[in-house]
Amino acid sequence: MTGIDRQHPLPIYYQLKELLREKITTGVWKPGDLLPSERELSEGYDISRMTARQALSELVNEGLVYREQGRGTFVAEPKLVQRLSRLTGYTDDMRERALRPGARVLRLEIVEAPLHVAAKLRIQPGAPVVLLERLRLADGTPMAVEASHLHFAGMEGLLQEDFATDSLYNILTTTYNITPTRAEQQIEAARCDQHRQGALQVEVGAPILHTTRVTFDQRDRPFEYADSVYRGDRYVFHVELT
Numbered sequence: 001m002t003g004i005d006r007q008h009p010l011p012i013y014y015q016l017k018e019l020l021r022e023k024i025t026t027g028v029w030k031p032g033d034l035l036p037s038e039r040e041l042s043e044g045y046d047i048s049r050m051t052a053r054q055a056l057s058e059l060v061n062e063g064l065v066y067r068e069q070g071r072g073t074f075v076a077e078p079k080l081v082q083r084l085s086r087l088t089g090y091t092d093d094m095r096e097r098a099l100r101p102g103a104r105v106l107r108l109e110i111v112e113a114p115l116h117v118a119a120k121l122r123i124q125p126g127a128p129v130v131l132l133e134r135l136r137l138a139d140g141t142p143m144a145v146e147a148s149h150l151h152f153a154g155m156e157g158l159l160q161e162d163f164a165t166d167s168l169y170n171i172l173t174t175t176y177n178i179t180p181t182r183a184e185q186q187i188e189a190a191r192c193d194q195h196r197q198g199a200l201q202v203e204v205g206a207p208i209l210h211t212t213r214v215t216f217d218q219r220d221r222p223f224e225y226a227d228s229v230y231r232g233d234r235y236v237f238h239v240e241l242t
Contacts, residue, residue: 016055102137146228185213207232
């Protein structure tokens with residue numbers, strides 16, 4: 001192994017990290033491949049194990065690789081880039097990436113609107129809303145947990161729909177004449193809690209992207225308040241600013 005320039009102003013750990021990153025991004029190492037161990041990197045590049053450990057840790061933090069206790073460090077699946085410049089549903093997003101969308105319905109029932117949901121939907125606290133909570137899948141892999149509170153005339157009919165196979169937005173457009181037109185969304189970094197850890201198949205404390213969104217119809221009426229968490233190791237949100 002070669003490639004470390006000891007006269008270069010960049011730290012050695014950073015040079016090693018970039019060398020490893022290049023092997024991943026160019027496809028020399030593919031998702032699921034086992035990376036050299038700290039000892040192998042240390043001996044191959046004539047550096048300390050602490051330096052090798054720091055380079056690997058940074059790649060873990062960036063989501064390019066992941067560690068398995070007792071097995072080693074592996075190349076992670078590439079992250080999905082979610083563009084926020086247009087309003088689309090999860091199903092359409094996955095199909096655009098040639099991935100098979102899927103969903104597992106966790107809850108589908110009528111509940112009383114909590115105070116914060118009622119404020120976003122401009123209804124009275126405690127008013128009935130449909131709660132649809134789903135585990136979203138891509139080629140069978142858990143990607144996100146989405147909980148949507150919905151309020152509109154005739155919303156009770158949603159209880160009869162099959163959201164394991166059908167798109168919510170497609171059903172709203174074709175059956176209820178509700179066209180999602182715009183949305184207001186907030187995003188924050190967070191850590192996965194025990195409530196969602198099992199469904200997402202990540203460890204407690206793993207990085208997640210927490211989003212809340214209010215979606216408006218063609219008459220600019222809010223009909224959905226969505227609270228979602230996305231796996232931080234599989235998602236990147238992209239925004240174009242002008």
